[in-house]
Amino acid sequence: MKKFINDPKQFVPEMLHGLALANPDTLRYVPEYNLIHRADAPNDNKVTIIQGSGSGHEPAHVMTVGRGMLDAACPGDVFAAPPMDYIYETTKLMSSPKGVLLLVNNYTGDRMAFDMAQELSEADGVKVRTLFIDDDVSVQDSTYTVGRRGVAGNFFVMKAVGAASENGADLDELMRIGEKVNSVTRTMGLALTACTPPSKGSPLFELGEDEIEVGVGIHGEPGRRRDKWAPANELVEELLEAVVSDLPFASGDRVALMINGLGGTPISELYLLYGIAHDKLTERGITVGRNYVGEYCTSLDMAGASLTLVKLDDEIEALLAAPAEIAIRVF
Amino acid sequence: MKKFINDPKQFVPEMLHGLALANPDTLRYVPEYNLIHRADAPNDNKVTIIQGSGSGHEPAHVMTVGRGMLDAACPGDVFAAPPMDYIYETTKLMSSPKGVLLLVNNYTGDRMAFDMAQELSEADGVKVRTLFIDDDVSVQDSTYTVGRRGVAGNFFVMKAVGAASENGADLDELMRIGEKVNSVTRTMGLALTACTPPSKGSPLFELGEDEIEVGVGIHGEPGRRRDKWAPANELVEELLEAVVSDLPFASGDRVALMINGLGGTPISELYLLYGIAHDKLTERGITVGRNYVGEYCTSLDMAGASLTLVKLDDEIEALLAAPAEIAIRVF
Numbered sequence: 315m316k317k318f319i320n321d322p323k324q325f326v327p328e329m330l331h332g333l334a335l336a337n338p339d340t341l342r343y344v345p346e347y348n349l350i351h352r353a354d355a356p357n358d359n360k361v362t363i364i365q366g367s368g369s370g371h372e373p374a375h376v377m378t379v380g381r382g383m384l385d386a387a388c389p390g391d392v393f394a395a396p397p398m399d400y401i402y403e404t405t406k407l408m409s410s411p412k413g414v415l416l417l418v419n420n421y422t423g424d425r426m427a428f429d430m431a432q433e434l435s436e437a438d439g440v441k442v443r444t445l446f447i448d449d450d451v452s453v454q455d456s457t458y459t460v461g462r463r464g465v466a467g468n469f470f471v472m473k474a475v476g477a478a479s480e481n482g483a484d485l486d487e488l489m490r491i492g493e494k495v496n497s498v499t500r501t502m503g504l505a506l507t508a509c510t511p512p513s514k515g516s517p518l519f520e521l522g523e524d525e526i527e528v529g530v531g532i533h534g535e536p537g538r539r540r541d542k543w544a545p546a547n548e549l550v551e552e553l554l555e556a557v558v559s560d561l562p563f564a565s566g567d568r569v570a571l572m573i574n575g576l577g578g579t580p581i582s583e584l585y586l587l588y589g590i591a592h593d594k595l596t597e598r599g600i601t602v603g604r605n606y607v608g609e610y611c612t613s614l615d616m617a618g619a620s621l622t623l624v625k626l627d628d629e630i631e632a633l634l635a636a637p638a639e640i641a642i643r644v645f
Numbered sequence: 646m647k648k649f650i651n652d653p654k655q656f657v658p659e660m661l662h663g664l665a666l667a668n669p670d671t672l673r674y675v676p677e678y679n680l681i682h683r684a685d686a687p688n689d690n691k692v693t694i695i696q697g698s699g700s701g702h703e704p705a706h707v708m709t710v711g712r713g714m715l716d717a718a719c720p721g722d723v724f725a726a727p728p729m730d731y732i733y734e735t736t737k738l739m740s741s742p743k744g745v746l747l748l749v750n751n752y753t754g755d756r757m758a759f760d761m762a763q764e765l766s767e768a769d770g771v772k773v774r775t776l777f778i779d780d781d782v783s784v785q786d787s788t789y790t791v792g793r794r795g796v797a798g799n800f801f802v803m804k805a806v807g808a809a810s811e812n813g814a815d816l817d818e819l820m821r822i823g824e825k826v827n828s829v830t831r832t833m834g835l836a837l838t839a840c841t842p843p844s845k846g847s848p849l850f851e852l853g854e855d856e857i858e859v860g861v862g863i864h865g866e867p868g869r870r871r872d873k874w875a876p877a878n879e880l881v882e883e884l885l886e887a888v889v890s891d892l893p894f895a896s897g898d899r900v901a902l903m904i905n906g907l908g909g910t911p912i913s914e915l916y917l918l919y920g921i922a923h924d925k926l927t928e929r930g931i932t933v934g935r936n937y938v939g940e941y942c943t944s945l946d947m948a949g950a951s952l953t954l955v956k957l958d959d960e961i962e963a964l965l966a967a968p969a970e971i972a973i974r975v976f
Contacts, residue, residue, distance in 0.1 A: 316837040316838065316854075316855070316857065316874050316948070317837070317914060318837075318877045318880065318910065318914040318915075318917055318918050318950060319876070319877055319914065319917065320876045320877050320878055321876075325913075325917065328877075328917045328920055328921070329913045329914075329916045329917045329920070330916075331920040332916035332917050332918070332919040332920025332921070332923070332938075333916045333919075333920075335919065335920050335923045335924075335933075335936075336916065336919050336920075336923070336936045336938055369913070370913065372911065372912050372913040372916075373912060377912065377916075506647040506648070506649075507647065523647075524647070526647065543647050545650070545651045545652075546649045546650055546651050546659075547651055549649065577911040578909045578911070578946065578948070579649065579946070580703065580908040580909070580943055580945055580946050581703050581704060581708065581940065581943070581973075582656075582660045582700070582701065582703040582945070583648060583649040583650065583660075584649075585660045585661075585663035585664045585667065585703075585708075586649055586650065586656065586659045586660045586663050587649050587663070588663040588664075588666065588667050589659055589660070589662040589663025589664075589666050589667075590659070590663070592663070592666045592667070593666075605666075605667045607663075607667055608973065609912065612911055612912075614911055614913070615909065615910070615911050615948065617647070617909070617946065619649060642912075642939065
């Protein structure tokens with residue numbers, strides 16, 4: 315394994331240490347609970363929004379903490395749900411009189427940990443609700459889930475509830491908005507290569523020289539099938555057809571289109587995919603109102619990409635367009 | 646070769662098509678010359694700033710066109726200097742009465758093409774100057790250069806002259822600023838893996854399972870030596886020592902620190918490197934005034950990273966902090 319790493323056990327803490335050092339004015343790091351939070355959180359005048367998940371999906375979620383997005387992130391070790399007591403302590407530390415909203419991608423381990431933490435927090439008098447995200451159309455049940463997986467589409471839920479909470483929305487309203495965005499968001503991805511978790515030291519699965527995994531999960535879980543590599547036009551057509559036919563999206567719709575890199579794919583290839591997807595949507599009479607090209611939810615060093623569509627209405631589009639300020643930037 | 650690609654010959658045009666579609670309000674694409682330019686360029690009231698280079702280094706430079714950065718980018722095919730006539734036509738199309746500043750990383754092929762294009766443009770009455778960037782401390786002469794190579798540090802030159810030109814600086818002033826920033830910018834990188842150019846279809850060089858290339862160039866050129874993989878602490882120490890001792894940077898200095906990913910390295914590892922580098926600079930009495938973590942100048946899908954330091958003074962820091970608006974974003 316060739317990675318930029320010291321001790322695999324210290325991979326997550328050392329990454330979080332770097333993240334906090336790079337953002338001294340806006341972020342705080344509490345090593346005891348792997349907690350990254352806004353320097354100004356909790357804030358009595360807004361609902362606290364926390365997302366937790368395994369690490370290895372960066373920038374999700376530790377690098378999407380900031381004004382207009384998350385108040386805090388509570389990561390586990392690589393591809394492992396955060397420990398229940400980390401979530402519980404994070405929820406208490408970050409609690410606000412307006413309440414706490416926990417965002418959780420739909421994986422069995424995460425659900426269990428967050429459900430227990432919610433119960434314990436409520437017993438302590440914290441007002442807390444949990445919203446599950448399940449945008450992946452690839453498979454119904456899967457390796458780590460009952461029901462669909464939550465993948466890169468979680469970005470849109472975070473962004474929408476983050477914007478609404480800055481505007482003073484209460485917990486019920488945030489649940490309504492989050493569930494609404496999740497209900498119109500669909501994603502499918504594919505892998506060109508496997509990924510290598512630091513503690514394992516070797517690829518999580520094997521793909522042949524000319525093989526791809528269509529519908530891969532963000533932890534390397536199997537998708538719909540293994541197939542031969544194909545030109546980008548064909549791969550985009552398959553992802554797009556799966557996503558469009560699922561909601562379904564239809565001629566006349568206005569959408570947000572995201573091409574998300576899975577960690578090892580250069581941005582040049584992502585823009586190439588974007589151009590193809592945009593043209594294909596236009597041919598179907600679907601208008602791209604907002605676009606997102608880059609890395610939003612990765613799978614360590616996996617080469618691959620996912621395609622997400624969100625059906626826009628005025629409310630969702632305004633929330634996505636609202637200002638936000640997070641660690642990931644180029645200036 | 647498993648990439649998101651159709652015909653390798655169409656890789657660059659298809660990427661540029663996607664980039665333009667994703668930025669309809671701000672960018673224009675002229676396929677005839679591979680030209681990406683600001684929708685509002687040229688502007689009679691500012692010097693036009695153009696960077697050209699081979700493709701394969703994205704976001705440099707086609708994705709750093711925008712307010713406060715480049716007015717236009719003139720890319721060649723992957724790892725190939727732009728054709729002289731593309732540069733010439735771009736310079737004419739983008740010319741302003743205040744002049745044109747060409748930014749060129751120091752590679753022999755690029756220098757030749759840009760020198761000829763400058764001569765021809767001047768014969769047509771365009772006021773044009775060229776600034777060469779050579780921040781790589783790894784090797785003195787190299788595969789494609791006489792003198793040092795220009796690598797990720799070019800970002801700081803672009804950013805500084807981009808900001809100054811928005812404030813109305815003339816061509817002489819931009820040359821002064823650009824040369825000043827280049828003179829205090831130093832970079833060194835290392836590769837964990839090779840990269841695969843689309844038209845070649847196989848890795849550009851071979852690295853063993855436990856080998857790294859220390860001081861690698863952004864086209865996979867050899868650096869100082871090939872060595873065994875080592876923990877991140879040791880790798881950062883080597884990059885930092887090479888960079889710090891070169892200018893040299895000294896206790897009491899205030900710097901910008903960039904950890905740049907080379908294309909295939911996840912952002913989690915880049916933040917881990919950042920934390921180590923920041924701590925090591927602090928130990929040396931050097932203050933990190935601004936930081937940059939992400940991909941700025943890549944080498945296709947190469948896993949690896951480079952470390953850049955810029956010695957800050959009030960003038961440079963103000964220019965780096967000025968607003969800018971380019972294609973790469975997360976909202």
